[in-house]
Amino acid sequence: MDSNKxxxxxxxxxxxxxxxxxxxxxxxxxxxxxxxxxxxxxxxxKAAGGEPSPEDVRAVLLExxxxxDLAAKYRGSKNCLIGPDYYxxxxxxxxxxxxxxxxxxAIALTIGAIAGGRGNLLEYFGNAVSNLVSAxxxxxxxxxxxxxxxxxxxxxxxxxxxxxxPSDLPEVPAKKARIPKSEPVAGIVFTVLAIVLFxxxxxxxxIHWFGETHAFVPIFDMDVFRSMLPFINAVFVLGIVKxxxxxxxxxxxxxxxxxxxxxxxxxxxxTLHVFASxxxxxxxxxxxxxxVQSFAMPADFDLVYHWGRVPHYVAVVxxxxxxxxxxxxxxxxxxxxxxx
Amino acid sequence: MGTRWxxxxxxxxxxxxxxxxxxxxGTLTISVLSQLTSPKYGYALAETLEAKGVPIEPGTLYPLxxxxxxxxxxxxxxxxxxxxxRKYYVLSGDGLNIYRxxxxxxxxxxxxxxxxxxxxxx
Numbered sequence: 001m002d003s004n005k006x007x008x009x010x011x012x013x014x015x016x017x018x019x020x021x022x023x024x025x026x027x028x029x030x031x032x033x034x035x036x037x038x039x040x041x042x043x044x045x046k047a048a049g050g051e052p053s054p055e056d057v058r059a060v061l062l063e064x065x066x067x068x069d070l071a072a073k074y075r076g077s078k079n080c081l082i083g084p085d086y087y088x089x090x091x092x093x094x095x096x097x098x099x100x101x102x103x104x105x106a107i108a109l110t111i112g113a114i115a116g117g118r119g120n121l122l123e124y125f126g127n128a129v130s131n132l133v134s135a136x137x138x139x140x141x142x143x144x145x146x147x148x149x150x151x152x153x154x155x156x157x158x159x160x161x162x163x164x165x166p167s168d169l170p171e172v173p174a175k176k177a178r179i180p181k182s183e184p185v186a187g188i189v190f191t192v193l194a195i196v197l198f199x200x201x202x203x204x205x206x207i208h209w210f211g212e213t214h215a216f217v218p219i220f221d222m223d224v225f226r227s228m229l230p231f232i233n234a235v236f237v238l239g240i241v242k243x244x245x246x247x248x249x250x251x252x253x254x255x256x257x258x259x260x261x262x263x264x265x266x267x268x269x270x271t272l273h274v275f276a277s278x279x280x281x282x283x284x285x286x287x288x289x290x291x292v293q294s295f296a297m298p299a300d301f302d303l304v305y306h307w308g309r310v311p312h313y314v315a316v317v318x319x320x321x322x323x324x325x326x327x328x329x330x331x332x333x334x335x336x337x338x339x340x
Numbered sequence: 341m342g343t344r345w346x347x348x349x350x351x352x353x354x355x356x357x358x359x360x361x362x363x364x365x366g367t368l369t370i371s372v373l374s375q376l377t378s379p380k381y382g383y384a385l386a387e388t389l390e391a392k393g394v395p396i397e398p399g400t401l402y403p404l405x406x407x408x409x410x411x412x413x414x415x416x417x418x419x420x421x422x423x424x425x426r427k428y429y430v431l432s433g434d435g436l437n438i439y440r441x442x443x444x445x446x447x448x449x450x451x452x453x454x455x456x457x458x459x460x461x462x
Contacts, residue, residue: 031406034382034427038398041383065399073403 008057012039015061022071031074039064081148089248090147094140096185100192101139105132107193108201135196177251177336184243191239198232206282209292217288224280231274238267257333261326268322276315278308368396368404370446373431373439376414381426405429413438 016035020028042060043052064070082090109128113121197204202225206218242263249256274280282288286304289295297303348356371394375385382402389396396404408414413435419426431439 027406030427033425034402037381037424037426038383038402040424042398063397063399065397070399070403073400074406076403076407 004054005051008052008054011054011057011061012036015039015064015067018067019071019074022068023074027074035064080151081144082151086147086151090143092247093147093244094143096188097139097143097192098136100189101135101196102132103189104193104196105135105200108196108204111204112201131200174336177253177332179246179250179252181247184246187243187246188240191236191243195233195236198236199229202226207289207292215292217285217292218282219285220280221282228274228280231270235267235270235274238263238270252329252332252336254333257330260329264322264326268318271318271322272315275318276311278311281307281310367446368400369408370439370442371396372401372404372408373413373435373442376429376431377436379417379428379430381419381428385429408435 016032016039019035020032023031039060042063043056046052046056046060109131113124113128202220202222203216203218205220206216209215242260245256245259245263286307371389372385375388380388382398382405385405386396386398386401389401405414405416409416409429412432414429415432416427416429419428
C-alpha cells in the first residue's frame with residue numbers, strides 16, 4: 001500500500017517535471033503548482049474520498065494528455081522550424097540542391113575513378129559512397145538552416161497590422177515575361193556540379209592521356225588554384241543566388257534586373273580577379289604537353305604566345321558574357337515589368 | 341434527415357465529431373468568462389461547466405485561463421488559507437466589458453444561424 005502511494009507520487013512528479021521543462025522559466029513554478037493542485041483534485045474525485053490507487057493516477061495523467069501537448073497549449077504559439085509560408089519553396093529548393101549535389105558528385109567521382117591512380121577500386125568506391133552521403137547531409141543541413149533563419153527572421157517582423165491592398169497584387173506576367181522554372185533549376189544544377197568539380201576533383205581540368213601509363217597536364221597552376229578557391233566558390237554561390245531570385249520572382253521585372261545587375265558586377269569582378277591574371281594558369285602548359293607527346297608546332301600559330309594570352313581572352317569572354325546577360329535582363333525588365 | 345444519422349459510417353462519425361469540436365472551440369472563451377463573475381479555481385470551474393452541460397477538459401481549460409489572464413480579461417490570486425493552495429480566477433473590469441460584448445455577438449450569431457437552418461428545413 002505504501003509502495004503504491006509512493007509509486008503514484010513518483011509518477012505525478014515525473015509528469016509535472018516533463019511539462020515544466022517545456023515551459024518558459026518564469027512560468028514554470030507557478031504552473032507546476034497549479035497543475036499539482038489540479039491533479040490532486042482529479043485524484044480525489046476518482047478515488048471518491050479513499051486513497052487513490054496507481055491506476056487512478058495513471059487514468060488522471062492520461063486524461064491530462066501528453067506532457068508535450070499540454071505544455072504546447074500553455075505556450076500557445078506553434079513552434080515550427082519552417083512554416084507553411086516557406087514550406088513549398090523549401091521543398092523545391094531542397095530537391096534541386098540534393099539532386100544537383102548527388103548528380104555532380106556522382107559525375108566527379110566517376111571521373112575520379114576513371115582517372116584512377118588511387119589504388120584499390122573497392123576502397124575508392126566505399127570512400128565515394130561515404131563522401132556522397134556526407135555531402136547530401138551537408139546540403140540538407142545548409143538549406144534547412146537558411147530556411148529556418150528566414151522563418152525566424154520573418155516571424156519576428158511579421159506583417160502584423162500591415163494593411164493589405166488588392167492593388168498590391170502582382171500583375172499576371174505576360175507570357176514572354178515569365179521565366180520558366182526549368183531555366184533557373186538547370187542553372188542551379190550546373191552550378192552545383194561546377195562547385196563539386198572545382199572543389200572535389202580539380203584534377204579533371206587538364207589533358208589526360210590514357211595510354212599505357214596515365215599522363216596528366218593541368219590547365220591550372222594547382223597551388224594558385226587552391227588559394228583562389230574561395231573566390232571561385234563565391235562566384236558560384238552568387239550564381240545560385242541569382243537563379244534563386246529568378247525562381248522566386250518568376251518573371252522579368254525591374255526588381256529582378258536590379259538584383260541581376262548587382263550580382264553580375266560583383267561576380268565579374270571576382271572572375272576577373274581570379275582568371276584574368278596569369279598566375280592561376282599553368283605557365284608551362286605547352287611545354288609539358290610536348291613532353292608527354294611531342295607534336296609539331298604549327299608554324300603560323302604561336303601556341304606558346306597564345307597560351308600566354310589566355311587570361312586576356314578569358315577576360316574578354318567574361319566581360320562580354322556579363323554585359324550580354326545584364327543587358328538582356330535589364331531590357332526584358334523594362335519591357336515587361338515596370339510593376340512590382 | 342433524422343434517419344440518415346443512423347446509417348453513418350465510423351468515418352463519418354469521426355468527421356462530424358471533428359466539426360463539432362471545432363465549433364465548440366470558438367465558444368470556450370465565452371463559456372469560461374460567463375462563470376467567472378465570482379472567483380473560482382480551475383477545477384471548481386471545470387466541475388461547474390460540466391454540471392451545466394459544457395464540459396471542458398482540464399488540459400484545455402487551465403492553459404486557457406492563463407491566456408485570458410495574460411490578455412487582461414482575468415485576474416488571479418493564490419489562496420493559501422485552505423488545505424491546498426489554489427489559484428482563483430475572476431473577471432477583470434475589461435474582462436466583464438468584453439464578456440458582455442461577446443454575449444451580444446453570440447446572440448446575434450445564433451439567431452442568424454437559426455434563421456438559416458430553419459429556412460433550410462422548411
